[in-house]
Amino acid sequence: YVKTVKLWRCSNISAPRRAPPALSTVMLVGDSGVGKTCLLVRFKDAAFLAGSFISTVGIDFRNKVLDIDGVKVKLQIWDTAGQERFRSVTHAYYRDAHALLLLYDVTNKSSFENIRAWLTEIHEYAQQDVVLMLLGNKADATHDRVVKREDGEKLAKEFGVPFMETSARTGLNVELAFTAVAKELKHRSVKDPSEKFKLQEYVNKEMRSSGCCRS
Numbered sequence: 001y002v003k004t005v006k007l008w009r010c011s012n013i014s015a016p017r018r019a020p021p022a023l024s025t026v027m028l029v030g031d032s033g034v035g036k037t038c039l040l041v042r043f044k045d046a047a048f049l050a051g052s053f054i055s056t057v058g059i060d061f062r063n064k065v066l067d068i069d070g071v072k073v074k075l076q077i078w079d080t081a082g083q084e085r086f087r088s089v090t091h092a093y094y095r096d097a098h099a100l101l102l103l104y105d106v107t108n109k110s111s112f113e114n115i116r117a118w119l120t121e122i123h124e125y126a127q128q129d130v131v132l133m134l135l136g137n138k139a140d141a142t143h144d145r146v147v148k149r150e151d152g153e154k155l156a157k158e159f160g161v162p163f164m165e166t167s168a169r170t171g172l173n174v175e176l177a178f179t180a181v182a183k184e185l186k187h188r189s190v191k192d193p194s195e196k197f198k199l200q201e202y203v204n205k206e207m208r209s210s211g212c213c214r215s
C-alpha cells in the first residue's frame with residue numbers, strides 16, 4: 001500500500017513483473033533514503049518527488065526506451081526497497097538484472113560506508129558480468145554534504161567500478177547514468193570485438209563536454 005502511494009504520486013504503476021528477454025533490466029540499489037525512487041522518477045518523468053519521504057515496499061519498476069546510436073534499447077528499471085526488512089525480496093531479483101546502479105547519499109555518511117556491504121551482496125547474488133555503476137546522489141545538497149566526491153572516486157577505483165555524482169533534484173547526470181549503462185549493454189550485445197566501449201571513459205568525456213563535475 002505504501003509503495004503504491006509513493007509511486008502514484010507521479011503516475012499509475014502496476015505490480016512489478018520479471019522482464020521479458022527483449023528488455024535490459026537495470027536495478028537501483030542502496031540504503032533507504034539515498035534517492036532511488038527520485039532518480040527513477042527524474043529519469044522517466046523529468047520530475048522530482050519533493051516533500052515527505054515514503055519508503056518503497058518490496059520492488060517496483062518502470063520502462064523506458066532509449067535511442068543509443070540509432071538503436072532502440074528498452075530498459076526496465078527496478079526500484080528496490082533500501083530497508084533491511086525487504087532485503088530478501090531484493091536478493092531474488094539480482095540474478096535477473098543486467099545492470100545495477102548502486103547509490104549512496106553524499107549527505108549521509110553511513111549510506112556511503114554501507115557501499116562495501118552492498119558490493120559484497122552484489123558479488124554474492126548478481127550475475128558475474130553485471131554492468132555496475134556507483135552513484136553519489138544528492139550532489140545538489142552542498143551545505144549538507146559529508147562525503148567528498150574524491151572519496152566516492154577512491155572507493156569506486158578500489159573496486160574497479162565506474163562512478164559519478166548525480167542529483168535527482170536538479171537532474172545532474174541522471175540521463176547520463178542510464179544512457180551510459182544502456183550503451184554498455186548495447187555494446188556487449190554487439191558481436192564485433194573491435195567495438196570496445198569503456199564506461200568510465202565515456203562518462204568522463206560526457207561530463208567534461210557538459211562542463212560538469214570534473215577538472
Ligand SMILES: Nc1nc2c(ncn2[C@@H]2O[C@H](COP(=O)(O)OP(=O)(O)OP(=O)(O)O)[C@@H](O)[C@H]2O)c(=O)[nH]1
Pocket residue numbers: 030031032033034035036037038039049050051052053054055056057080081082083137138139140141166167168169170
Ligand atoms: N536534495 C536532494 N534530495 C533528494 C534527492 N533525491 C532524493 N532526495 C530526497 O531524499 C528522500 C528519499 O528519496 P527516495 O527516492 O524516496 O529514496 P529511496 O532510496 O527510494 O528510499 P527507499 O524507498 O526507502 O529505499 C526524499 O525526501 C527525497 O525528496 C536529491 O538528488 N537531492
